[in-house]
Amino acid sequence: MRLFGHRPRLGTSICGLSHPFCCGSGPCGAVRGGARQKRRAGGVGGDDFFSFGTSFVPLAAVPPTMLLAALGSAAAGFGALLFLQRLLCPFFWEDVLYYLRLRAAGRAIRSRMKSGVITFVDRFVEQARRIPDKPFIIHEGRVLTYGGAHDRSERVARSLRRRSGLRGGDIAALLMANEPDFVCVWFGLCQLGCQVAFLNCNVRARALLHCLRSCGARALVVGSDLVNLLEEVLPSLQEVGIDLWVVDHSTSLKGVNALLENLDSELDEPLPSDESPPVNITSNFLLIFTSGTTGLPKAARISHLKAVMCLCFLRMCGATASDRVYVTLPLYHMSASLLGxxxxxxxxxxxxxxxxxxxxxxxxxxEEFNVTVFQYIGELCRYLVNQPEVPEESSHSVRLAVGSGLRPDVWRDFRKRFGKIGICESYGLTESSIGFLNYTGEIGPIGRASYFNKLSMPFELLKYDPLSYEPIRTESGRCVKVSKGETGILVTPVSALNPFLGYAGNPSMSEKKLLRDVFHEGDLYFNTGDLMLQDHWDFLYFRDRIGDTFRWKGENVATTEVSEVLGNVDFLQEANVYGVTVPGYEGRAGMAAVVVKPHQTLDGKKLYSHLSQHLPAYAWPWFLRVQMSLDVTETFKQQKMKVVEEGFCPAVVRDPLYFLDKSERDYVPLTETLYERIVSGKVRL
Structure with missing residues (x-):
């Protein structure tokens, strides 16, 4: 019998056999058919009969011992089934309930779309009309209600329509820090039908110009506290005709408009209904730039469909309407804007x-703002664990932390110290709709790969070449799936429900993310570039990102695995693991930039002992770089490019350097003399 799919019709035997308790056709079906006819004729109801053999016996005539035996057998059978389920499929019911919640969320979205609530901003407008007086954003003592945010965003839209040439379909870039007007300007631009490009607040002259050119922006809106970023590039921006705005009541910069000038006096009139073109749910809604950890930022296109799907994130994590959600992540990233x-x-x-x-x-x-849920990403939770204890950490009302990138060692430390807070770890990408959620509470996984989850979010893990990181193909040109317990590249099929719109202004990079003819001729998959492992219980684990994993002594070294082991050393606070080239050797040798905890010192012998117990020798870092703090992005992703380029040369690196001396079972200071002996081959690795 198939568990899913075709369901037998009522009156048809499930198993196809004739036996006492069959509810279908055949001999027993005929008897039941007769019983049904008798009931229709006004005979004794079916509840008064007990099926015994091929006959129906009145319940009153059945001995109590037989009834008890039958009930006992049924209970024993049910108990055995439950035991087998817990033994063989311990997370079956969690998977089913999560899948049902996903289906319910999908039905709610489809129902809203039928009534005309199609886009992300449509949903905001609907909520603003439903709960206009409810606080929407609390920021530095200021409370902005849903109705107030809607009114302000409409005023922004009317002002820009009257004073600029922006129209539906244009791209407008937004360079703002976290403040309520980020949301109001964003939604105001959307109500004009514009596509909005979120710019990283830390971009400077060259990167800023690159971002604006690559996304094709016609206008740039800058927060009042970031207006200094315009000064250096103002002539270049004006030369290409970009419309410049600052979110302030006035400005001294020539050729720059003050968006808030006379904003409050804008007439309270609706925008023309024909202002925006009809929305295609799979068309572009936003452009969100990557962090640029490995080069200049790329503008990923976000469809309306993906944005609408992001609306459900907090609900799927267990948040409710009564929660207060603490968002400290930058709004120019998807995690804070679309998910938060x-x-x-x-x-x-x-x-x-x-x-x-x-x-x-x-x-x-x-504690001050009665927060009940907070968002995290990257190493945010590690920073909290490393902070001195404060009274507020035990007197607050936080019940749930949601986010991604929480390493298992930090996860355990966080639960040990702040155990009453539930953690909902997830995985997602800006460029694709693929996503996972760990709804079980197990430490370490980023989600589940159950049958139900793959129904709603299909994906595969592919075998890859450890040198090129390209998927391995057979003689017929097809890719190969990995086995459970084996690390592979995560790929997901491109479809109408999971589109990949590419990177703005970068068609070659967009094409590199696509895999064609993966399993069949003509199929198309998105290559996430992330290495994942699915264990035998169908949990998914993030292993590394292609480019972070390196090869040494013929073996692959996963930087996340080494970082986790280093994170369990009691005197180390943080670790950033990467590979460096050493003359005379193939591949890259392991190196780690580490931060030592306050009032602690680096104990090389203890570290050597710890590594020897938890890692194979090829994965041990040969070099250490002791820093006061690690370089990270605003979403706490570790910056590797700079430290990789600087390598382990004492003449280049100003931080203290150490070398793994296996003969001494210790990390010893890396002097210039020792460095020369290493690069000349006199000291072997």
Whole structure:
């Protein structure tokens, strides 16, 4: 019998056999048919009969011992089934319930679309009309309600329509830090029918010009606290005719317009209904730039469909309308804008928005603003664990932390110290709709690869070449799936429900992310570039990102695995693992930039002992670089490019360097003399 798919019709035997308890056709079906006819004729109801053999016996005539025996057998059988289920499929019911929640969320979205609520901003407008007086954003003591945010965004739209040439389909870039007007300007531009490009607040002259050119922006809106970024590139921007705006009441920069000038006096009139072109749900909604950890940022196109799907994130994590969600991540990234702000909009919840993350203020803010849910990414939770204890960390109301990138060692430390907070780890990409959620509470996995999850989010893990990181293909040109317990490249089919719109202004990079003829001629898959492992319980684990994994002594070294082991050393606070080239050797030798905990010292012998117990020799870092802090992006992703380029030369690196001396079972200071002996081959690795 198939568990899913065709369901036997009522009156048809499930198993096809004739036996006492069959509810189908055949001999027993005929008897039941007769019983049904008798009931229709006004005979004794079916509840008064007990099936015995091929006959129906009145219940009153059945001995009580027989009834008890039958009930006992049924209970024993049911108990055995439950035991087998817990033994062989312990997460079956969690998988089923999560799948049902996904289906319910999908039905709700489709129902709204039928009534005309199609886009991300449509959902915000709907909520603003439903709960106009509810706090939407709390920021630095200021409360902006749903209705107030809607009114302000419409005023922004009317002002820009009257004073600029922006129209539906144009691309407008937004360079703003976390503040309520980020959302109001964003939604105002969307109501004009513009596509909005979120710019990283840390971009400077060259990168800023690159971003604007690559996405084809016709206008740039800058926050008042970032207006200094315009000064260096102002002539270049004006030369190409970009319309420049600052979110302020006035400005001294020539050729730059003040968006808030006379904003409050804008007439309260609706925008023309023909202002925006009809929305195609698979068309572009946003452009979000990558962090640029490996080069200049790329503008990933985000469809309306993906944005609408992001609305459900907080609901799927267990948040509710009564929650207050603390968002400290930058709004120019998808995590804070689409998942954080969008999640609050979907629920009708309140967002407590912070301009910038502060580990020392975190728990104080949570208590002051009655925060119940917070978002994390990268190493944010590690920073909290490494902070001195404060009274607020045990007196707050936080019940749930949601996000991605939480390493298992930090996860365990966080639960040990802040055990009452549930953690909902997830995985997602800006460029694709593929995503996972760990709804079981197990430490380490980023999600599940169950049968049900693959129904709603199909994906595969492919075998890859450890040198080129390209998928391995057979003689027929087809890719090969990995076995359970084996690391592979995560790929997902490109479809109408999972489109890949590519990178703006970068067709060659867009094409590199696509795999064609993967399993069949003509199929198309998106290559995430992430290495994943599916274990025998169908949990998914993030192993590394292609480019981070390196090869040494003929073996692949996963930087995340080494970082996790280093994270368990009691005197180390943080570790950034990467590979460096050494003259005379193939591949790259392991190196780690580490931060030592306050009031602690580097103990080389203890570190050597720890590594020898937990890692194979080829994965041990040969070089250490001791830093005061690690270079990270605003979403706490570790920056590797600079430290990789600087390598392990004492004349280049100003931080203390150490070398793994296996004969001494210790890490010893890396002097210039020792360095020369290593690169000349006199000291072998």
């Amino acid at each position: 702000i969008g999640g609050c909009i979907e629920l009708g919840a309140t967002c407590v928005l912070k301009k910038k993350f502060s580990a020392s203020r975190f728990w104080k803010d949570c």
